[in-house]
Amino acid sequence: MPPDDHATYEAGTGVQETQFAAIPDEAEPASGHPQNPPIQNQHTHSKNKGLAHSTYGSIDGPANESSTGRDTIPNAPKTVASPRALAPDLLRGLLMVLQAVDHCSVSQGAWRHGVALESEQDGTIVNKWNDPVPWTARMLTHLCAPGFMFLLGMGVVYFGRSRGKLGWSPWQMLRHFAIRAFALIAVNELLFTLPFGRGRILILNIVLLALAVNYFLAGLLWLGINASEPVLSTLLQSSFHASSDDVVEQPLLQDESRPSSAKSFSTWSMRCSWHIHNAILLAIAIITIAWNQWLSPHHGHCPLDVPPGYSGPTRPNNTNLGPWFDFWFLNVNYKLVLSPFPPLAWLSPAILGLFYGRILLSRKWKAYTINAANAAFGVFLMLLFVLTRLLHFGNLSEDCLRMPEQLAAPERNQYLASFRSFFYIIKYPPSFSYVVFTMSINFLLLAFFGALPERFARRIPTLLTFGQSALFFYIVHLMLYFGMGHLLKIWFGHELDYIDPMTGKPAVGTEGKPAVMWLTWLLGLAILWPLCKWYGRFKSTKGVNSVWRFF
Numbered sequence: 227m228p229p230d231d232h233a234t235y236e237a238g239t240g241v242q243e244t245q246f247a248a249i250p251d252e253a254e255p256a257s258g259h260p261q262n263p264p265i266q267n268q269h270t271h272s273k274n275k276g277l278a279h280s281t282y283g284s285i286d287g288p289a290n291e292s293s294t295g296r297d298t299i300p301n302a303p304k305t306v307a308s309p310r311a312l313a314p315d316l317l318r319g320l321l322m323v324l325q326a327v328d329h330c331s332v333s334q335g336a337w338r339h340g341v342a343l344e345s346e347q348d349g350t351i352v353n354k355w356n357d358p359v360p361w362t363a364r365m366l367t368h369l370c371a372p373g374f375m376f377l378l379g380m381g382v383v384y385f386g387r388s389r390g391k392l393g394w395s396p397w398q399m400l401r402h403f404a405i406r407a408f409a410l411i412a413v414n415e416l417l418f419t420l421p422f423g424r425g426r427i428l429i430l431n432i433v434l435l436a437l438a439v440n441y442f443l444a445g446l447l448w449l450g451i452n453a454s455e456p457v458l459s460t461l462l463q464s465s466f467h468a469s470s471d472d473v474v475e476q477p478l479l480q481d482e483s484r485p486s487s488a489k490s491f492s493t494w495s496m497r498c499s500w501h502i503h504n505a506i507l508l509a510i511a512i513i514t515i516a517w518n519q520w521l522s523p524h525h526g527h528c529p530l531d532v533p534p535g536y537s538g539p540t541r542p543n544n545t546n547l548g549p550w551f552d553f554w555f556l557n558v559n560y561k562l563v564l565s566p567f568p569p570l571a572w573l574s575p576a577i578l579g580l581f582y583g584r585i586l587l588s589r590k591w592k593a594y595t596i597n598a599a600n601a602a603f604g605v606f607l608m609l610l611f612v613l614t615r616l617l618h619f620g621n622l623s624e625d626c627l628r629m630p631e632q633l634a635a636p637e638r639n640q641y642l643a644s645f646r647s648f649f650y651i652i653k654y655p656p657s658f659s660y661v662v663f664t665m666s667i668n669f670l671l672l673a674f675f676g677a678l679p680e681r682f683a684r685r686i687p688t689l690l691t692f693g694q695s696a697l698f699f700y701i702v703h704l705m706l707y708f709g710m711g712h713l714l715k716i717w718f719g720h721e722l723d724y725i726d727p728m729t730g731k732p733a734v735g736t737e738g739k740p741a742v743m744w745l746t747w748l749l750g751l752a753i754l755w756p757l758c759k760w761y762g763r764f765k766s767t768k769g770v771n772s773v774w775r776f777f
Contacts, residue, residue, distance in 0.1 A: 312683045312690065313676040317668065318377055319693030321370045326703055326754075327747055328367040331360070333711030335722060335735015336743035340364060341646070343724075344537050347557060347654040349524030353537045353628040355646055359740065365649065371433065371567070372575040372661055373668045375440060379579020382444045383587060386452065392770070396449050403445030409776050410438035417701060422708075423564075431565035434700075439569035440576045448580060451507070455499050462495035500588070507581040515574035518655045519620060521545065521555050526657070528626040537628070557654045559727075571655035575665065597676040604669035611663040615641040615648055620658025623650060688755050695758035695765075698777045702757060706750050718742055 332339055337360035339345070342352035355361060382403075389399055414434035423430045519526055528540050543559075544552050552558050554570045586596070614620045616639070624640075627650060631643040641648050651660040675683065684690060692699050719734045726733040736742045761777070768774045 311676075312678075312680065313672050314377060314380065315693035316675040316678075316683060316686065316689050317373065317671050317693070318696055319689030319691070320671065321373045322692040322696060322699050322703075323688065323751065324367050325370045325700075326707065326750060327363050328370070329704060330707045330711070330747040330750060331363065331743055333708040334714045334743065334746065335711075335719065335733055335737055336360075336740070337737055338724070341650060345654060346650075346652050347539065347543070348518075348522050348526065348622045348652055348657075349528055349541055349543065349626070350539050351528050351532060351537050351626050351628055352650075353535065355629065361646065368651065368653065368660070369664050369667055369671075371572065371653070372656065372664045374433075374437070375572055375575035376579040376582070376665065376668065378437060378441055379444045379576035379581075380583040380586075381579070382441070382448050382576075383580055383583030386445075386448050387587060396453065399445065400449060403442050406776055407438040407442040409773070410434050410441070413701065414438070418704070426562075427564050428562040429565065431563075431567050431569075433567045435565070436567040436569040436572050440573050443573060444576045444580055447507075447510075447577070451503050455503050456496075458502060459492075459495045459499040462498055463492060500584075504581060504584060507577060507584070511574050511577040511581060514570070514577060515656070515658050515661050516620075517555070518571050518657060519622065522622060523556070524622075526620075526622040527624045530625060555655070566654050568655055574656075574661060578665070593676060597673045600669045600673035600676065604666045604673065607662045607666035607669065611659055611666060614659035614662070615639070620662075622652040622655075622657035622659075688751060691755055691758045691762065695762050695777075698761045699754060699758055701777070703750060703754055706753060707746070710746055710750065714742060714746065 328339075331337055338356055341356055341361045341364045343354045343356060344350050344352045356364065386399060389402070394402075411434070414431070415429075418432060418434070419427060419430040429435070523543060523545055524541055532540060543556055545556070549558065549560060549563075553563065553565060553568065555568050556571070557566045557568060558564075618624060618639075621641075627640045627643070627647055629644070629647065631647065632638075632640050635643060641650070649663070651657060651663055653660055678686075714736055715734050718736045718739055720737075722733040722735050722737055724733050725731065765772075765774050765777070
């Protein structure tokens with residue numbers, strides 16, 4: 227899975243450059259629009275450093291306004307430049323390291339790519355689990371794709387606020403979102419489709435294309451909310467002024483719970499507009515994951531009338547709406563197009579990131595409050611996941627488990643037949659149960675990293691370095707691991723008992739030689755660490771509009 231880009235602190239301006247999952251941090255400019263409060267600063271040092279390294283909101287100070295960006299609750303305090311919050315960078319760095327396990331194993335054919343011997347795909351029957359080590363590795367790497375998309379959406383909010391304070395207009399931001407999305411698509415085609423497709427594939431979407439589309443859509447949605455939020459606030463104020471005349475004529479009918487002055491109602495209307503737009507974002511996040519279930523050609527079920535012992539897809543993975551529609555919502559494998567990451571199927575975590583970013587920037591938050599909220603939301607999502615197992619909804623894998631434990635008790639809930647059955651989730655496209663399970667773990671990790679003392683957090687080997695050079699890491703690590711994998715197949719490879727989906731021929735790999743796989747993974751990280759440190763220093767010398775900051 228590819229990374230969400232990072233942010234680097236820009237000395238002298240107090241602005242961090244947001245890439246795809248950045249947490250920018252900048253000083254609050256003076257002056258602004260009284261109706262449109264500023265997006266507050268991301269974090270400040272906690273007064274109690276024993277609790278955590280930083281808070282995510284602003285510090286106390288006089289109210290101030292920003293010319294663009296309305297992600298705060300009204301009358302929030304002025305912000306100042308502060309150090310970057312570490313938890314999102316640490317999470318991103320961990321996801322990069324886990325992602326490297328997945329790609330290292332695939333590059334050299336170390337094991338089958340999945341928790342079962344068949345892909346975790348909608349409507350696919352599975353009848354044999356992968357070995358314990360590959361199963362565990364795959365479950366851990368499941369966290370990467372939704373985690374990157376979530377950080378992408380979160381970064382859009384911070385980017386919009388930082389550029390608004392630099393005086394960027396909405397059209398400048400839209401242009402920037404479009405250029406960056408196009409740059410990602412170009413990187414995908416030049417560095418991955420051409421060498422890996424080998425002329426047989428024109429579009430190879432191994433996630434960068436989905437990231438590009440969702441980055442642009444998240445940016446577009448943020449701009450739309452940024453524009454419509456004050457409009458709704460103004461409409462609410464107009465409604466108040468119209469009704470206040472009636473209150474004056476009939477004072478005994480006045481509602482004591484309503485604001486008693488124009489000033490207080492202005493604040494109340496902005497708060498209402500902010501909450502309404504957050505509710506809309508949350509609804510969109512739910513809809514955009516639910517449509518993976520609604521649009522499934524299999525309706526999330528496998529047929530029962532298949533021959534015993536069969537494993538694999540049960541129906542063609544397409545709709546009657548045509549290949550162009552299917553490309554955006556379903557995994558497709560056409561003659562010239564291979565796309566296991568349909569862009570709109572992965573939009574929901576990015577929208578959740580927008581929602582989360584707006585909450586973080588709405589006011590001053592203490593570190594322990596954010597950490598407790600992250601942990602509580604992680605537990606809530608895990609409970610939702612348990613319900614998907616017990617109540618059979620949002621799984622995209624109903625009646626698809628045909629392991630011995632299911633065959634021994636066919637009337638029993640298939641997810642309760644074994645430990646591994648309970649955690650079997652569909653990634654292609656992501657099911658509701660997949661998203662809530664993986665995001666539960668990601669929120670718990672955010673809470674864990676946020677609770678670490680800063681001095682300790684900064685000493686965790688490689689994570690901050692990788693987390694702050696994520697797209698650079700992604701591009702280099704794929705070339706590095708697949709280059710090493712090609713050599714390792716020559717030196718240690720042997721023919722395997724399945725077909726390589728890229729070549730259509732029997733696969734070749736190092737399966738059965740786990741030491742080769744893990745030593746290669748560690749060697750790759752050791753090579754990537756100094757490269758990412760160098761690139762981080764190099765990029766910090768570039769201006770906010772430099773193309774190098776895209777990576």
